[in-house]
Amino acid sequence: MRRDIALALGWALVGALLLVGCPGGEEVTPPPAAGPGVAEGEPVELEMWTIWSTEPRKSALAEIVADFEAQHPDIKVNVTPVEPDAYKTRIRVAVGSGEPPDVFFVWSGEWLHNFVRGGNVLPITNALNANDGAWRQRIMGDALKWYTFGGESYGIPFLRQCTFFFYNTELFEQQDLPIPGTWTGLVDVCEALKQADVTPIALGNSVKWPAHHYVSCLWQRLIGEQQLLEDFDPLGPGRYDDPGYLQGLEMFQEFVERGFFNRAPNGTTRENARALFYTGEAAMFYTGTWNLNNFREGGEAPEEFWDKWAWFNFPRATGGAGNQQALHGGADGYVISSKTEHPDDAITFLQHLNSLESARLFVDRCKELVLVDGAVTEENADVHLQEYARQVARASTIVPWADTLMARQVAEVLLDGCQALIEGSTDPEQILEDIRERQAEVKEELEAAGGTTVGAQTG
Amino acid sequence: MRHRPLTAWLLVLPALAVFAFYITYPLLHTIVLSAYSWSALRPVRTWKGLGNYADLLQDPVLLTALKNNALWIVLSLAVQLPLAMLLAVAIGSALRRHRLLRTLFFSPLIVPAVAVGLIWTLFYDPNFGALNALLERLGAQQWTAGWLGDPQLATLCIIAVSCWRYTGFHMMILLAGLQAIPEDLYEAARIDGAGAWRTFWHITLPLMKRIVLVDALLITVGSVKIFDLIWVMTEGGPNHASEVLATYMYRSAFSDDRMGYAAAIATVMLVLTLIATAIYLRLTRREEAFG
Numbered sequence: 001m002r003r004d005i006a007l008a009l010g011w012a013l014v015g016a017l018l019l020v021g022c023p024g025g026e027e028v029t030p031p032p033a034a035g036p037g038v039a040e041g042e043p044v045e046l047e048m049w050t051i052w053s054t055e056p057r058k059s060a061l062a063e064i065v066a067d068f069e070a071q072h073p074d075i076k077v078n079v080t081p082v083e084p085d086a087y088k089t090r091i092r093v094a095v096g097s098g099e100p101p102d103v104f105f106v107w108s109g110e111w112l113h114n115f116v117r118g119g120n121v122l123p124i125t126n127a128l129n130a131n132d133g134a135w136r137q138r139i140m141g142d143a144l145k146w147y148t149f150g151g152e153s154y155g156i157p158f159l160r161q162c163t164f165f166f167y168n169t170e171l172f173e174q175q176d177l178p179i180p181g182t183w184t185g186l187v188d189v190c191e192a193l194k195q196a197d198v199t200p201i202a203l204g205n206s207v208k209w210p211a212h213h214y215v216s217c218l219w220q221r222l223i224g225e226q227q228l229l230e231d232f233d234p235l236g237p238g239r240y241d242d243p244g245y246l247q248g249l250e251m252f253q254e255f256v257e258r259g260f261f262n263r264a265p266n267g268t269t270r271e272n273a274r275a276l277f278y279t280g281e282a283a284m285f286y287t288g289t290w291n292l293n294n295f296r297e298g299g300e301a302p303e304e305f306w307d308k309w310a311w312f313n314f315p316r317a318t319g320g321a322g323n324q325q326a327l328h329g330g331a332d333g334y335v336i337s338s339k340t341e342h343p344d345d346a347i348t349f350l351q352h353l354n355s356l357e358s359a360r361l362f363v364d365r366c367k368e369l370v371l372v373d374g375a376v377t378e379e380n381a382d383v384h385l386q387e388y389a390r391q392v393a394r395a396s397t398i399v400p401w402a403d404t405l406m407a408r409q410v411a412e413v414l415l416d417g418c419q420a421l422i423e424g425s426t427d428p429e430q431i432l433e434d435i436r437e438r439q440a441e442v443k444e445e446l447e448a449a450g451g452t453t454v455g456a457q458t459g
Numbered sequence: 460m461r462h463r464p465l466t467a468w469l470l471v472l473p474a475l476a477v478f479a480f481y482i483t484y485p486l487l488h489t490i491v492l493s494a495y496s497w498s499a500l501r502p503v504r505t506w507k508g509l510g511n512y513a514d515l516l517q518d519p520v521l522l523t524a525l526k527n528n529a530l531w532i533v534l535s536l537a538v539q540l541p542l543a544m545l546l547a548v549a550i551g552s553a554l555r556r557h558r559l560l561r562t563l564f565f566s567p568l569i570v571p572a573v574a575v576g577l578i579w580t581l582f583y584d585p586n587f588g589a590l591n592a593l594l595e596r597l598g599a600q601q602w603t604a605g606w607l608g609d610p611q612l613a614t615l616c617i618i619a620v621s622c623w624r625y626t627g628f629h630m631m632i633l634l635a636g637l638q639a640i641p642e643d644l645y646e647a648a649r650i651d652g653a654g655a656w657r658t659f660w661h662i663t664l665p666l667m668k669r670i671v672l673v674d675a676l677l678i679t680v681g682s683v684k685i686f687d688l689i690w691v692m693t694e695g696g697p698n699h700a701s702e703v704l705a706t707y708m709y710r711s712a713f714s715d716d717r718m719g720y721a722a723a724i725a726t727v728m729l730v731l732t733l734i735a736t737a738i739y740l741r742l743t744r745r746e747e748a749f750g
Binding site: 010048088089092093095096114115117118120205206207208260263264265266267269272275335408411412416417419420422423425426445447448 | 496497498499500501503505578583584585586587596600604605606607608609611613694696697698699710714715716717
C-alpha cells in the first residue's frame with residue numbers, strides 16, 4: 001500500500017514538472033531574421049508546399065522552379081509535394097503551429113476563405129495592380145474573384161477544373177438521342193436510355209461529394225449565385241428560404257427515385273463509376289475535367305473508348321433565377337503566407353509561376369487548363385483541351401460547387417444529406433432544416449472566436 | 460533494493476520521463492483542450508468548459524458511433540475469440556504438420572490495412588464486385604445488395620473483414636499460451652480416461668484463462684480504437700452509418716476543424732479504454748487471489 005502511495009506521488013511529481021515545463025515550449029522562438037544578418041551571396045530560401053505529388057505535374061513544377069532559380073540566382077525554392085488527402089491535415093497543422101511554408105497550395109472557396117479569415121494569407125492586391133494591372137489582366141475570366149475577399153486579392157488561381165455531363169456518343173447515336181438543353185430534356189433522355197436497358201448515369205458516391213454536384217448545380221440554376229453566396233456565408237443570416245433550395249433537392253430526389261443511376265451509388269467508388277462509363281453500361285457520367293486525361297488517347301480508359309465521348313454543360317432549369325449558361329467549377333491555386341519573411345521574393349516567384357511562359361510549359365506537360373490567357377495553344381494541347389479552354393474563356397461566370405463555398409461543417413451536412421436522399425432515409429425538408437441548424441452553430445462558434453478579420457466574398 | 464530507493468528511482472527515471480513526455484503529458488493536454496472551442500487556423504481558443512461534452516450528448520452521430528463501437532466489441536469477441544481458440548487447438552495438437560496452415564492464417568495481418576481495405580472494397584462493389592457476381596451465379600439474386608453502400612450492412616461488412624484479418628493473430632497468441640501448458644497434464648488426463656472435450660474444458664481452458672483474458676482485452680481495446688479499415692472502406696459513411704469514435708474524432712479535427720470537440724471525443728475513448736482495462740485488472744486480480 002505504501003509503495004502505491006509513493007508511486008502515485010512520484011507520478012504526480014513528474015506530471016506536474018512536465019505540465020509546468022511544457023506550455024513554455026509552445027511559444028516558438030522566431031528563427032533568426034534574414035536580411036542584414038545574411039551574408040552577401042547567400043540565396044534566400046522559399047519553402048513551397050504543393051499537392052502536385054504525381055507525374056507529370058511534379059516534374060512540370062520542377063522545370064518551372066528550375067527556370068526561376070536560373071533567372072534569380074539569389075532565390076532558392078524548396079518544393080515539398082504532399083499527397084492531397086494528407087495535405088489537408090499537414091497544412092492546417094503547419095499554419096496552426098505558426099510555421100507555415102512561404103508559398104502553399106489552396107483549393108478555392110471556403111477552404112481558402114478560412115485561411116484568409118484567420119489572417120494567415122498575405123494580400124497581393126498591390127502587386128496584381130502594378131503596371132496598370134498587367135498581372136491581373138493575365139488571369140483568365142473571373143477566376144480571381146474567388147481569391148478576393150473584402151476587396152483584397154489573396155493569391156493566384158492557377159488550374160481550372162469544371163464539371164460537365166460527359167456522354168457516350170455511340171450510345172446516344174444508337175438511341176437517336178438529342179443533347180439535352182434543359183433539365184426536363186435530361187429527364188426524357190434518361191427515361192429513353194432506361195427503356196433501352198442502359199444505365200442512364202454512372203454515379204460513384206462512396207466519397208460523398210459527387211452526388212451533391214447535382215444539387216449544387218440545380219441550386220445555382222434555380223436560385224442564382226448572389227443569393228447562394230449570401231446564404232452560404234458562415235457569418236451571414238443563413239436563411240435558405242428561397243423555394244429553389246427545396247425544389248433543387250426534390251428534383252435530385254426524383255432523379256434517384258426514377259432509377260437513373262447505377263445500383264447502390266453510395267457503395268460505388270469513383271473508379272468503378274468510371275468503369276461503368278467506359279464499358280458502355282452507363283451512357284453518361286457527371287464529372288470534372290480532371291478526368292480529361294483519363295478519357296483521352298493514352299489514358300486509363302480502354303482504347304475503344306477514346307473517341308467515343310463528348311460533353312455538355314449542366315442543363316438549364318426553365319424559369320430559374322440563376323445564370324443558365326454558367327459553368328460549375330473551382331480553381332486550384334497558390335497563396336503566400338502572411339508569416340513569410342520574404343514577401344517580395346515570394347511575390348516574384350508567384351509572378352513567374354503565373355507567367356505565360358510557365359503556363360504554356362505546364363499545359364504542354366500536363367494537358368490541363370492553366371488560368372493564363374493564351375496558355376492553351378494548338379501546339380501544346382489536344383482538341384478536347386482547346387475546346388474546354390474556349391468554353392471557359394467564353395463563360396460569363398463559373399460558379400464554385402456548394403461544398404466548396406459553405407463552411408466545412410455545413411457542407412458535411414449537405415453531403416450527408418445527399419447520401420441519405422439516395423438511401424431514402426431522409427427528405428429535402430429535413431436536410432434544409434439540418435443545414436440551417438448547423439450553420440447557426442458554426443456562426444456562433446466563429447463569433448465567439450472573435451469573428452473575422454477579413455470581409456465576406458465580394459462580387 | 461529496499462534500502463536504496465533513491466538509486467531505484469534514478470534508474471527508472473529515464474523511462475518514466477519518456478513515458479511522461481510522450482504519454483502522460485499529451486493525455487492530460489487532450490483533456491485540457493477538450494474544454495475549449497478552437498480551430499487550428501486561428502490563434503484564439505475560447506473557453507467552453509464542459510460545453511463540448513454537452514454538445515456530444517446531443518449529437519446523434521456520437522450515438523451511432525458508440526453503438527457501432529459496441530457492435531465491434533461484441534462481434535469481434537464473439538467471432539474472433541472462439542474461432543481463434545478453435546484454430547489454435549486444432550493446429551496446436553499437430554503443430555509440426557501444420558506450420559504452413561499457421562502461416563496462412565497469420566498472413567492477412569502482414570498485408571497493410573489500406574491494401575486490405577481496397578481489396579475488400581472491390582470484393583463488395585455492387586456493380587463489378589465478386590460477392591454480388593457470386594450470389595448471382597448461385598441463383599441467390601435476392602441476396603445481392605449494395606454492401607458498403609447500405610447503411611444496415613456497411614458496419615457488418617467491415618467487421619467481417621476485420622475478423623478475417625485478425626483471427627490469425629489471436630490464434631498465434633492463444634497458441635503461445637497453449638504451448639505453455641505442460642504435456643504431462645494431458646497425459647495424466649488421458650490415463651484417467653478423459654476425452655478430448657473434457658480435457659479441453661477441464662485442463663486447457665482453466666490454464667488458458669489468463670491469456671484468454673489478455674486476448675479479450677486486446678480485442679476490446681482494438682475495437683474501441685478501430686480506424687484504418689473503416690476510413691479506407693467507407694470513411695464512416697454512408698451518411699455516418701459506419702462511423703465509430705475514432706473516425707468521428709478524425710473527421711471533427713481535420714475535416715470539420717473542431718479541435719476541441721475532437722479532443723472531447725478522444726477523452727470519451729480514453730475513458731472507455733480505461734473502463735475495459737479496469738475490468739480486466741479486476742478479473743485477473745481475482746484470478747491471482749484464488750490461484
